[in-house]
Amino acid sequence: MVTSVQQPVSTLSLKEWAVAVKALGEGKQIITVRKGGLYEETREFKLEHDTFYLYPTYEHQKPEMVKPAYHADLESTLEGWSPDKPTVEIRYFAHITDDVEIMDEAKLRALDPYHIWTEDFADVRLHWKKKKPLHILFARVYKLEQPFEIQIEDQYKGCKSWHHLLPAVPQTGFAPVLSDADYAAKRDEIMAILK
Template sequence: MQAQNQPDGSVTSTLIPALKEWAIAIEALMHGDMILLLRKGGIKEERGRFAVQHQQVVLYPTYEHQQPHLVKPAYQARITPVESGWHPREVTLTAWAEVSHLFQLQGAETVAALEPFHLWNNTFVSDRLKWKPKQPLYVLLLRVHALPSPCTIPYRNEYGGCRSWIGLQDVATTRLTHGQTVLTDKEYAEQVQAIASVIETYEPDAPRVQFSPTQG
């Protein structure tokens, strides 16, 4: 994982790129229940649109917006709702991931057909499609790696806000390398093929990107 540029143009080796996602979703990714994330872009995204800023990222758990009524029954009891604006004093990181594929979808039928591949329910998916309806729904496929050991860092105010990407401080880069992949090469390839096949069936012309594997 590479250092990030600071707002003043300087570079710090302690700033690690991270992708924010619901804690329950990261748990599902860690268990190999899914490899897929859905994105529209947060309020504070550049130009209000989602974009893959980094291919290799730490998965940063969030809690404020995850709600039991937005996920499938099997996951509902594992979510404890929190008040708006709440955040933990410390955040425990358990995984990092490589973004392997990105799809841009427009059709509700396509998104509905992907229902078996993620933990969200129809209410969540419908809300995502209705928000910024002129923008596509982005589907990310992630090759997830469990960290050799969990890494706990203090919460910082700059980690908050409706944005997908943040730069983490207080993290030693050496702790965020290697780690066991959650799925084998064969298992991951099969999941990718199954998802791509659904998208090809419903939206054969959907824009897509397949990223080259990162080195190191």
């Protein structure tokens, strides 16, 4: 699965728990699950663009929603962070290769080895707004050679999935977190479960 991805010119970013951004950024998982933020205009998740920055959030991370094997990763994301920290660092962007919608609890359970979240977390996402499907996003993640810090503006706060970063984003070099072959193998394995 060879891709010719470019760093996003758009400043669009997806908010995700910092521990999930870390897992995606280290190739520990290639999927993320979404149903929508509490304050989305349509109250449901919509993939606005297939390539975007990953904006790590810290304040709502809950250890009980992350598998014990990843608690050390969660703790490491909190080192040097405080609720009044005025900036956030953007290290990665993602290119979504697939957006698969599911409503099947058995399929969600079968995905358990492929993500950092507990069954409780996955269940909450699946059962919230029961008539709406859960989006399984396959994210090919790229690490920026030069991460950048931005001020945390009021627009970035709250339970919304998407927002545009206010400052212009510097265009730098980047590299895929996983090789084409590794990403394709993981994608094929997970996709076989979802068929």
